[in-house]
Amino acid sequence: MNAGVRIITLGTGGGRFVTMTQRRRTAGIRILHQNLNLHLDPGPGALVHSINEGFDPRKLTAVFVSHCHPDHYTDAEVLIEAMTNGMTRKHGTLVADKAVLRGSNVCEPSISKYHQNMTQQTIEAVPDLSFRMEEFQISVTRANHTDPDAVGFRFHNEEFGDFAYTSDTEHYEGISKYYKDLRLLILCVMRPSGKPWKGHMTTVDAIKIINEARPERAVLTHLGMQMLLTGPTKEAESIKQATGVPTVAASDGMQITLGENIKIGKIAKSDEQSLSGFL
Numbered sequence: 001m002n003a004g005v006r007i008i009t010l011g012t013g014g015g016r017f018v019t020m021t022q023r024r025r026t027a028g029i030r031i032l033h034q035n036l037n038l039h040l041d042p043g044p045g046a047l048v049h050s051i052n053e054g055f056d057p058r059k060l061t062a063v064f065v066s067h068c069h070p071d072h073y074t075d076a077e078v079l080i081e082a083m084t085n086g087m088t089r090k091h092g093t094l095v096a097d098k099a100v101l102r103g104s105n106v107c108e109p110s111i112s113k114y115h116q117n118m119t120q121q122t123i124e125a126v127p128d129l130s131f132r133m134e135e136f137q138i139s140v141t142r143a144n145h146t147d148p149d150a151v152g153f154r155f156h157n158e159e160f161g162d163f164a165y166t167s168d169t170e171h172y173e174g175i176s177k178y179y180k181d182l183r184l185l186i187l188c189v190m191r192p193s194g195k196p197w198k199g200h201m202t203t204v205d206a207i208k209i210i211n212e213a214r215p216e217r218a219v220l221t222h223l224g225m226q227m228l229l230t231g232p233t234k235e236a237e238s239i240k241q242a243t244g245v246p247t248v249a250a251s252d253g254m255q256i257t258l259g260e261n262i263k264i265g266k267i268a269k270s271d272e273q274s275l276s277g278f279l
């Protein structure tokens, strides 16, 4: 059996106040497996924390951006610069929602045409689209968010099963059809229960989604200021109590290994990719 899929929460913060204070990092998630080296939602700090944690951004094969908010896209261009060896070779895949690539009535394009043209492939992520990338079949899920084009992603691996990332969304009728039969569901739970905010997920929404989808495990990330003040561990525990699904709140620098079992720990120093050769 191969080593499992590694999912590293380089950053676990979300929302404007956590971004501007960096109470949690806003660096997004790195996903590594065999030939796949993917950065998901590179907010402010994605480049710096990739390097500091030993994940050479030049080894990236894909950058995914779920929607046009700064805590999800700001470092996308610099990661594309690294992925393309300083824009000297067309390389890698960019996957992003329509607003990020082409703008919409709520935002300008988040990534310049210049950068979009340097990847080997650019995929506009719309709900229900499905495409192959290395050892994964990836499908795009729908989010209900203040960027109306926002999406989430589901990853299917024949050996290790499925995991998914909701991005920013509120619970909506039918959301669970995207998240059935998962081993791991990563939810962007910005707010605790009792603090609803349109277009964003609270602990109450997370309970509804988890109850409908019944993943093997759930992880909360993209934690906002109100969530941090309430206590993400406490909120995760309440989700576990309400659903019976083992649920943890992610921390910066956490590594989830999706193998035969799901292991959660810190980034293992010995596993870090060497940055030697960096000029």
Ligand SMILES: [Zn+2]
Pocket: 014, 015, 069, 071, 072, 168, 222
């Ligand atoms: Zn967000």
Ligand SMILES: [Zn+2]
Pocket: 067, 069, 145, 168
């Ligand atoms: Zn957002």
